[in-house]
Each structure stands twice: as C-alpha cells, then as structure tokens.
Amino acid sequence: MSEHMKYQRVLLKLSGEALAGPKGTGFDEATCMGVAKQVKQLVDAGVQVGIVIGGGNFWRGRTSNAIDRVKADQIGMLATVMNCVYVSEIFRTAGMDTRILSPFACGTITELFSKDLVRTYFAENKVVFFAGGTGHPYFSTDTATVLRAIEIEADVILLAKAIDGIYDSDPKINPDAKKYDVIPIQQVLDERLAAIDLSATIMCLENHMPMLVFGLEEENSIVRAARGEKFGTIVTAD
Numbered sequence: 001m002s003e004h005m006k007y008q009r010v011l012l013k014l015s016g017e018a019l020a021g022p023k024g025t026g027f028d029e030a031t032c033m034g035v036a037k038q039v040k041q042l043v044d045a046g047v048q049v050g051i052v053i054g055g056g057n058f059w060r061g062r063t064s065n066a067i068d069r070v071k072a073d074q075i076g077m078l079a080t081v082m083n084c085v086y087v088s089e090i091f092r093t094a095g096m097d098t099r100i101l102s103p104f105a106c107g108t109i110t111e112l113f114s115k116d117l118v119r120t121y122f123a124e125n126k127v128v129f130f131a132g133g134t135g136h137p138y139f140s141t142d143t144a145t146v147l148r149a150i151e152i153e154a155d156v157i158l159l160a161k162a163i164d165g166i167y168d169s170d171p172k173i174n175p176d177a178k179k180y181d182v183i184p185i186q187q188v189l190d191e192r193l194a195a196i197d198l199s200a201t202i203m204c205l206e207n208h209m210p211m212l213v214f215g216l217e218e219e220n221s222i223v224r225a226a227r228g229e230k231f232g233t234i235v236t237a238d
Contacts, residue, residue: 006228009048011149011157016057016083018162018216025057032087036094038222043096047226048122050152051129052145055079073137081106084131097126103135118152142200150207157211158225164215165233166195182234204237211235
C-alpha cells in the first residue's frame with residue numbers, strides 16, 4: 001500500500017444530497033465523477049474501499065401519515081439501490097471494477113451481502129457498494145454504514161457530508177456554532193450531536209469504530225481523509 005495512505009480498509013459514506021450537487025435532487029454527474037476520481041486514487045494506492053450511499057436525493061422518509069413507516073423505509077432502501085447502481089457505473093467509467101451487495105434480493109441488479117464475498121472482492125481490488133441499508137425498517141443508512149464498517153473490519157468510517165464537520169449546534173441556524181476538530185464518540189452521544197443517528201452512534205461506541213466527518217465539496221477531501229490529514233472532525237472511539 002502507498003506510504004501516503006493512512007488506512008488499509010475504509011468505509012466511505014456518501015450523502016445522497018451531496019451527490020445531487022446544486023440541484024438538491026437526483027444526480028449531479030460532475031460531483032459523482034469528482035468522487036470517482038478521488039476513490040480511484042485510493043484504489044490505485046491499494047486501499048480497500050466499501051461505500052454506503054444515503055437516499056436523501058430521492059426520498060427523505062415518511063412525509064405523510066398516509067404512508068406506513070415500514071413502506072416509507074422500504075422506498076428509502078430502494079433509493080439507495082438506485083444510487084449505488086448509478087454511482088458504481090460512474091466509477092467504472094473512471095476505470096474501477098465495482099460490485100453492489102444488498103441484504104435482500106434485487107434480481108440480477110445486486111448480489112446478496114456476505115462478509116466472505118466482500119473479502120473476495122477486496123482481494124480482487126474491487127470497490128464494493130453496500131446498497132439497501134440494513135434491509136430492515138427503522139434503521140437509517142447511518143446505522144447501515146456503521147454495521148457494514150464493523151462487519152468488514154474497516155479501519156475507519158469516512159463520512160462525507162454536505163457540511164464540513166460536527167458542530168455544537170446547527171451552523172445554518174446559529175452563525176456562532178462551534179466546530180469540533182476532535183471529539184470523543186461518547187461526547188457525541190451525551191450531547192446528541194447530529195453527526196449520525198443515535199443507534200449508529202451507540203454502535204460506534206460499543207465497537208470502537210472511529211470516524212472522520214468532512215465536507216464532500218471540499219477539494220480532494222476523500223483523498224485527504226484517507227491520508228489521515230487533520231481536517232473536518234475526527235471522532236475518536238477509544
């Protein structure tokens with residue numbers, strides 16, 4: 001592995017909204033291609049990359065009591081499948097080999113998740129997309145991200161968001177919001193900071209899974225994160 005990369009195996013979580021770019025919905029091809037070019041640098045350096053993508057560019061959960069929560073969450077799971085299919089094809093255009101795994105059958109679109117299959121694909125230098133969340137309602141893609149990171153024994157979760165780190169309050173509302181450079185996962189839990197949801201935070205704490213939270217729009221942010229540069233917010237899990 002390249003001496004310039006700190007991590008050997010990473011779980012990259014991409015925000016669906018961030019991939020939508022300025023449009024806020026659907027896909028922004030230039031944004032997705034920018035992500036692909038960065039991930040290609042990681043793959044070329046020998047880093048094994050798993051990816052979870054949120055579904056917020058298509059579906060933000062139940063917005064009406066006319067829709068059952070379980071059905072709303074299932075729509076969200078399918079939104080993540082669409083995102084993975086699209087982004088994996090952009091990755092292939094950029095010169096990478098990809099596979100899409102999901103916890104439920106999608107015909108020939110995805111393969112069923114198994115840790116052994118992930119190991120095989122990583123050994124073959126493939127980028128593995130984890131679609132469909134956990135496969136169950138009431139769990140977000142945050143929880144799916146942490147679950148997959150633990151299962152594949154990732155060194156770190158790289159959380160690429162539309163915001164450049166973790167703040168003590170919403171910076172969109174409070175112009176004096178303080179950004180954390182380093183914060184323990186216990187503090188994130190205690191203060192209910194909106195980095196990831198509560199279930200995912202507890203899983204990180206219990207399984208000692210560190211995270212780096214950063215803005216996807218920042219220049220070369222994914223590569224910088226994989227190099228271990230100190231930017232965004234480092235969430236320690238010791």
